[in-house]
Amino acid sequence: MGIRVLKGGMLTTVQDLGRTGYQSQGFSVAGVMDVRSFKIANLLLDNPENEAVLEMTLIGPTLEFTSATIIAITGGDFQPQVNGEPVPMYTALYMNKGDILKFGSARTGSRGYIAFSSYLDIPVVMGSRCTNMKSGIGGFKGRKLQAGDYMNFRIKRRYLPFFLSRKLEPENFDQDQAEIRVVMGPQEELFSRQGIETFLGSEYTVTSDFDRMGCRLEGPFIAPKETSDIISDGIAFGSVQVPSHGKPIILLSDRQTTGGYGKIATVASVDIPAVVQRKTDQKLRFRAISVQEAQALYLKEIEELDAMRKIIHQPCKEVLDCRLVAKRLRKLFE
Template sequence: MGFRVLKGGMLTTVQDLGRTGYQSQGFSVSGVMDVRSFKIANLLLDNPENEAVLEFTLMGPSLEFTSETIIAITGGDFQPRVNKKPVKMYTALYMHKGDVLDFAGCRTGSRGYIAFSSYLDIPVVMGSRSTNIKCGIGGFKGRRLKDGDYIGFRIKRRYLPYFLSRSLELDEFDYDEVTLRVVMGPQEEVFTSAGRETFLNSEYTVTSDFDRMGCRLEGPFIAYKTTADIISDGIAFGSVQVPSHGKPIILLSDRQTTGGYAKIATVISVDLPKLAQCKTDNKVRFKAVTVEEAQQLLLDEVAGLNELRRQIYQPCREVLECRLVAKRLSRLFQ
């Protein structure tokens, strides 16, 4: 009861929201790169918000199912197929025993997510099922998926009422340039006023040095007053470090726990999915916002997810109401 990995793809791992509370002991948080796509995938299946999924990068896996389940695929458009027939993204898909899921290629974005209504049978390690590849813990044997791996389900196929109505029309990652909103600091005083202006008014390019640990950008030099070195302190998801070479590096899910380079800003949480779905040579600009603005944007994001939930469940309610009315009418005329 589960699925067999026919092809592991370029980088396919088990992830959830991450392993929090252990950075002081040197363990990275890990977790999904695109939190929004992750949450929508679980929302489509009525899964708990933090239920583990498969995250894949640039090239999707090929999976053969050994039992029935329902899945949802979100993130970049990798043109998913079931038994070589195209299927929709952002939709609850019924998978039968023997079905093979694969992907024709990456059309938009760079990362995709597969959620399962039967829940992945992956052990919880330090409060999370996320894979930390560098430490070799969590996920499936602490590593990326390889050809021939087998992952079971924790439960039998969950009953999902009117799953065919669970569909969203979203295609969010077809872009060449993104604007990332940032809260300045915590060490913006290390940089000259000209350096801060450069950071906020220049165009940067995503380099090939882009993985789950961080994204190195190429562009104008960001000047600092004396040195970029600081006493090492903690690093948040989205911290923008500027080492001595003067080019920004945005630190991501598998970031180190502490760092000794000054951080000029932090990308706000609602914009991190945009960066996670960027590709090499995409253009990036930065825009400063206040903490209060960032908090309001997060509240708006939560409201937006609630609206998506309403869009998913409203057709289900309408179908249920129609069936209840029909049932009552049939009783009247019996």
């Protein structure tokens, strides 16, 4: 009762919100790159907010289901197909035993998420099911998925209330340029006035040096007053480091726990998805906002997620069995 991996894709791992509380011991938080897409996937299935999902990067996996379940696919458009037929994203999908779920390369965005109503049977390690590939812990054997892997489900959950209304509008990751809002600091004082103006006034290009650890950008030199080196201190999700070469690096889920380069700014949490869904050669610009504005944006996102929850819970008096719903949905899509 679970899923068999026929193809692993480029980088498919088990992830949740991350392994917190262990950075002092050298373990990075890890966890999903696009928290918003992750939360929406679980929301569509009435899963716990932190239930583990599969995160795919650039090229998705091919999976075979050995039992019936319900899934939701969010994030970038990886052109999902079930048994060779295209299926919609951002909606609850019933999967039969024997169904083959196949993904292609990302048409938009660069990361996608698959949530499961039956919950992946992955051990909890230090409070999380997420994969930390650098340490080789968590997830499925501490590594990315590959052909031949098999994961069980923890429960049999094949029906959901209000199933027919479980559909949301897909997020838009198709923009060639993105504006990324940042809170300046904590070491902006290390950079010259001209350097800060360059950082906020220039266009930067995503390079191919972009992975779960960080995103290196190409663009104008950000000048320090003297040096941007510091005594190593802690690094937050979205910290923007500027090493001696003067090009910014946005640090992400698998970032190191500490670093010795000055951090000119930190990306507002609501804009991290826009960063991690970028592709090589796409552009972005930075705009400074206050801590209070960043907090207001975060609260607004919480309200948006609550509104989505209300949309998928449109009034419905019956609890529908998946097999019955599947027949109805097929008629809708014929």
